[in-house]
Amino acid sequence: xxxxxxxxxxxxxxxxxxxxxxxxxxxxxxxxxxxxxxxxxxxxxxxxxxxxxxxxxxxxxxxxxxxxxxxxxxxxxxxxxxxxxxxxxxxxxxxxxxxxxxxxxxxxxxxxxxxxxxxxxxxxxxxxxxxxxxxxxxxxxxxxxxxxxxxxxxxxxxxxxxxxxxxxxxxxxxxxxxxxxxxxxxxxxxxxxxxxxxxxxxxxxxxxxxxxxxxxxxxxxxxxxxxxxxxxxxxxxxxxxxxxxxxxxxxxxxxxxxxxxxxxxxxxxxxxxxxxxxxxxxxxxxxxxxxxxxxxxxxxxxxxxxxxxxxxxxxxxxxxxxxxxxxxxxxxxxxxxxxxxxxxxxxxxxxxxxxxxxxxxxxxxxxxxxxxxxxxxxxxxxxxxxxxxxxxxxxxxxxxxxxxxxxxxxxxxxxxxxxxxxxxxxxxxxxxxxxxxxxxxxxxxxxxxxxxxxxxxxxxxxxxxxxxxxxxxxxxxxxxxxxxxxxxxxxxxx
Numbered sequence: 001x002x003x004x005x006x007x008x009x010x011x012x013x014x015x016x017x018x019x020x021x022x023x024x025x026x027x028x029x030x031x032x033x034x035x036x037x038x039x040x041x042x043x044x045x046x047x048x049x050x051x052x053x054x055x056x057x058x059x060x061x062x063x064x065x066x067x068x069x070x071x072x073x074x075x076x077x078x079x080x081x082x083x084x085x086x087x088x089x090x091x092x093x094x095x096x097x098x099x100x101x102x103x104x105x106x107x108x109x110x111x112x113x114x115x116x117x118x119x120x121x122x123x124x125x126x127x128x129x130x131x132x133x134x135x136x137x138x139x140x141x142x143x144x145x146x147x148x149x150x151x152x153x154x155x156x157x158x159x160x161x162x163x164x165x166x167x168x169x170x171x172x173x174x175x176x177x178x179x180x181x182x183x184x185x186x187x188x189x190x191x192x193x194x195x196x197x198x199x200x201x202x203x204x205x206x207x208x209x210x211x212x213x214x215x216x217x218x219x220x221x222x223x224x225x226x227x228x229x230x231x232x233x234x235x236x237x238x239x240x241x242x243x244x245x246x247x248x249x250x251x252x253x254x255x256x257x258x259x260x261x262x263x264x265x266x267x268x269x270x271x272x273x274x275x276x277x278x279x280x281x282x283x284x285x286x287x288x289x290x291x292x293x294x295x296x297x298x299x300x301x302x303x304x305x306x307x308x309x310x311x312x313x314x315x316x317x318x319x320x321x322x323x324x325x326x327x328x329x330x331x332x333x334x335x336x337x338x339x340x341x342x343x344x345x346x347x348x349x350x351x352x353x354x355x356x357x358x359x360x361x362x363x364x365x366x367x368x369x370x371x372x373x374x375x376x377x378x379x380x381x382x383x384x385x386x387x388x389x390x391x392x393x394x395x396x397x398x399x400x401x402x403x404x405x406x407x408x409x410x411x412x413x414x415x416x417x418x419x420x421x422x423x424x425x426x427x428x429x430x431x432x433x434x435x436x437x438x439x440x441x442x443x444x445x446x447x448x449x450x451x452x453x454x455x456x457x458x459x460x461x462x463x464x465x466x467x468x469x470x471x472x473x474x475x476x477x478x479x480x481x482x483x484x485x486x487x488x489x490x491x492x493x494x
Contacts, residue, residue, distance in 0.1 A: 008349040012356065012397070015404035016290040016310055023312050023350075032336070032343035034317040126156055126204070126278045133199045139192075141176055142184060146192045150205070158204040158278030159212065164189045203277035213237045216273045232256065233269040244270070247491045291408035293361045295372065302369060304362050306354055307408070314350075316343055356393070360401045363390045364419050371419070372409060376439035381423030381431045424470055432468050438478045440466070445484055450492035 014022060027033050124132075130151045134144070149170050153162030164186050173183065197205040202219045206212035214237055222230045236244060236256065243251050244267070253263055274280065290310045296303050324336045364387065370378035384402075388395045402416035423431035441459060448454045454462070456475040463470050476486075484490075 004345045004349070007345065008352050009400065011349050011353045013400040013403060016292055016307075016406075017288065018404075019353075020310070020312065023314060026343075026346055027312070027314065030339050030343050030346070032317055032320050032339045033314050033346070036313045036315055124281070126154065126158065126281045127151060129281045130154065130196065130199055130204065134196075137195070139195070142178075142188075143192050143195075145171060145173075145176060146184060146189050147196060150189070150193055150196055154205060154278070156278050157276045158201065158206070160193070160205050160207050164193075201274070201277040201280045203274060206277075209275055210237055210241050212275065212277065213241075213270065213273050216277075217269075229262075229265050229269060232258070232262075233266045236266055237270065247488060249491075289406050289413060291413055292357060292405045294408040295361075295365055295410070297372075297410070302365050302372060304358065304365050306358055314347065316340070316347070356391075356397070357401055357405060359391050360387060360398060361407060361416065363387050364407075364416060368419050372411065375411065377436050377443070379419075379421065379433040379435040379439070381433045382420045383422075384420060424468060424474075434478070437463070437468060437470060438482055440468075441475065441478055442482055442484070445479075445490070448490075450490075453487040453490040455487045 011019065011022065027035055134147055134151060139147070146167065149162070149167045150160065153160055153167065155161050167189050168183065168186065171183070173179070193205060197203075197215050198219070199205070203212040203216045206215055214234065217230065217234050217237065220230070236252070240252055240255060243255070249260075249263065252258070253260065256263070258266070291307050292310070294305050294307055296305070320336065321340055323333075324340055325333055364382075365372070367382055367386070368380060370380060384395045384398045388398045391398075402420070405416045406413050407416055407419075418435075421433045421435045423433060424437060440463065444454060444459055444462060456472045456479065459479075460470055460472050460475050463475075479486075
């Protein structure tokens with residue numbers, strides 16, 4: 001493959017965010033490329049590709065947002081703040097307050113010690129959050145020495161995964177000039193752990209689910225009229241949590257000597273607790289998705305548009321291009337020629353990428369119009385080979401185009417690979433998409449009777465009545481993919 005073809009293939013498989021970074025790097029490295037603010041004839045233009053009704057206009061909302069700054073209004077606001085007359089001995093600070101954080105009228109400033117924005121703690125881990133609370137908690141040096149390995153032993157879900165003996169074994173006694181004879185006892189570690197268990201979020205530092213729920217129940221504000229129910233909830237968690245997990249409600253009613261409505265109230269209290277308290281803090285890094293194409297229905301036809309507003313607009317810098325003298329073999333001219341050729345190939349590769357992406361998206365929309373109209377249950381089976389044959393490209397090219405590329409539809413944002421799925425045969429000899437089958441399973445489970453949930457065999461029978469032949473083990477696989485628990489775990493009292 002030529003270097004130009006390699007570049008085109010590499011750009012084809014980049015996501016929108018990665019492509020933005022690639023374009024920015026080329027703008028910085030190649031003087032022949034320049035970014036433009038407004039769309040002009042020299043910008044990248046995508047030839048119209050029609051499937052149902054396809055246009056390539058830029059996203060007008062993005063362009064309107066980019067051009068929304070009103071310099072005139074800013075100038076008017078600035079002029080209104082200028083005093084008409086000033087004393088001859090006045091200084092700038094007397095008339096205008098300083099915009100520098102921490103500055104004073106005498107010219108002194110603690111600018112270097114200030115930050116323009118408040119600290120962003122959105123990416124703090126659970127360990128960071130607990131350590132912050134530990135620093136604010138008054139305690140002895142020895143207790144703080146014990147607390148640090150305890151916090152380090154708490155996993156992202158909020159559970160303590162190290163034993164008391166392990167904590168005692170890893171204490172850095174030399175930090176406090178302590179000897180082995182002065183090693184704290186297990187009761188002291190337990191006391192520090194109980195202190196950490198009062199930190200936020202409620203339930204953190206527990207060693208198992210039972211202890212986690214009990215900690216949360218102890219910290220909840222209890223209404224006076226509900227004290228009995230909260231006491232019974234604590235009893236259930238402490239003594240009969242296994243029965244609740246297996247949905248053995250008859251045994252719970254008999255052992256706790258309760259009526260069904262009373263047990264329902266207790267279960268509602270327990271369900272309000274969080275079995276993974278650490279998840280409230282440890283969000284992880286956010287993931288951003290920028291749609292590559294948008295799909296809209298206009299005048300009865302589905303229209304596919306490239307999201308040109310998500311990409312920086314670039315063109316050849318005409319001033320630098322005019323400096324190239326073809327008959328001149330000087331070092332400077334060769335430098336400019338090479339960069340001019342690279343810039344042209346880069347723009348051509350971007351054009352090729354956009355044309356291919358638009359062509360493939362149009363064929364996907366053409367094939368999956370029923371999904372856009374009626375939802376997941378109308379999704380049709382589709383494989384890469386069908387689109388490859390329709391657009392006369394290789395399957396590997398289609399795979400690159402559909403990876404990490406997203407389509408914004410009236411039903412949400414989906415990766416292009418979402419529209420490809422295997423099929424299951426129907427009674428009439430047709431085919432049904434696996435995505436459609438999963439949607440039907442979700443619908444059946446949502447409509448089931450809580451006291452008599454549908455088993456996998458029953459769901460398979462109901463699907464067969466609709467003409468779809470699916471084995472029970474396949475139903476189980478789809479159900480697990482949808483994160484739907486088995487029937488015995490979905491059972492409810494009412």
